[in-house]
Amino acid sequence: MxxxxxxxxxxxxxxxxxxxxxxxxxxxxxxxxxxxxxxxxxxxxxxxxxxxxxxxxxxxxxxxxxxxxxxxxxxxxxxxxxxxxxxxxxxxxxxxxxxxxxxxxxxxxxxxxxxxxGSSSTMCKLEPSQEKKDYCYKEQARINKDLTICEQSSTQDSCIDAYYFDLSRAGNNIDFCKQSPRPDKCFYDNIKFRADYNLFLDKNIETYKSICNSIGGVQLKNGCIELLNENFK
Structure with a gap:
């Protein structure tokens, strides 16, 4: 059985x-x-x-x-x-x-x-290296429109530049660069970004030439104008 x-x-x-x-x-x-x-x-x-x-x-x-x-x-x-x-x-x-x-x-x-x-800089402290911490602070400052986050970065200048660049590249708000402690770099980076991606919303080159002419550094100013000339041929 x-x-x-x-x-x-x-x-x-x-x-x-x-x-x-x-x-x-x-x-x-x-x-x-x-x-x-x-x-x-x-x-x-x-x-x-x-x-x-x-x-x-x-x-x-x-x-x-x-x-x-x-x-x-x-x-x-x-x-x-x-x-x-x-x-x-x-x-x-x-x-x-x-x-x-x-x-x-x-x-x-x-x-x-x-x-x-992730909406604050809290998680950035958990990053394994200082380089990644700085990148995290830069991104959080940019995403949350909070410049005070850059104070925690060991590369504050780079973080602040990225913050104002992000504000200025949205739409046609290049005037935000005037608030940056390094407006010349902000203006140049903004023009370069628009040139790289053909994002000149205003098709009048004179509008952007006035921005390039406001740059104090000769090298950046000339580079800015060259970018415009290449894109407005």
Missing amino acids: EKDVTQNFTWKAAFRKLFLAIVWFIMLSIIGLVILGVIMGGSKDGGENWGPGLGLALIFVAVVLPISALIAILVVSVKSPKGTRLKYFFALALFIGALAALWGAGMVAIVKTKDIL
């Missing part, structure tokens, strides 16, 4: 197998993170400020972890006694589903925290 193996099913055994499955797919995830980190670590974009870690973690939550969890469920359930496979499958699926939900909620909390704290 065939033994009823379903009587051997216990939640303790299911959770023990679950624990091994969790360890298994987390190890796979860590290995994958390292590989992707090497591949993507050299990316040069706005996300570099936070590094690839957060983005990669989200990728794993969305793709790798569910796949690994499914494989773990299948492996554990298939290796279970025939009469208990379905029970093991549902037990593991339920528990891993709950784990994935908690993990996902944690990642959402991280992203939301980044969004909230």
Whole structure:
């Protein structure tokens, strides 16, 4: 007479197998993170400020972890006694589903925290190098239109220049450069930006020549006029 193996099913055994499955797919995830980190670590974009870690973690939550969890469920359930496979499958699926939900909620909390704290310079202090801290301060000052953030940067001049440049390049508000402690550089950078991207909203060259002529430095003034001549041929 065939033994009823379903009587051997216990939640303790299911959770023990679950624990091994969790360890298994987390190890796979860590290995994958390292590989992707090497591949993507050299990316040069706005996300570099936070590094690839957060983005990669989200990728794993969305793709790798569910796949690994499914494989773990299948492996554990298939290796279970025939009469208990379905029970093991549902037990593991339920528990891993709950784990994935908690993990996902944690990642959402991280992203939301980044969004909230990202509106100030608080998170900049967590950057690993002074160079990245300074870049973060510059971006936060620009995004939040808060010049006081530049006071925390070790490259205050660069931060202030970027702040006024960002104000002046929006629309046709070059007059914002007059508020900069280095208006000549601001005027030149603004004209260069418009020349690089053909963003001269006013098609009258004289409008911009008057700006170039207001620059005190001879070299910057001549460079500014050359940019105009090249774009208004």
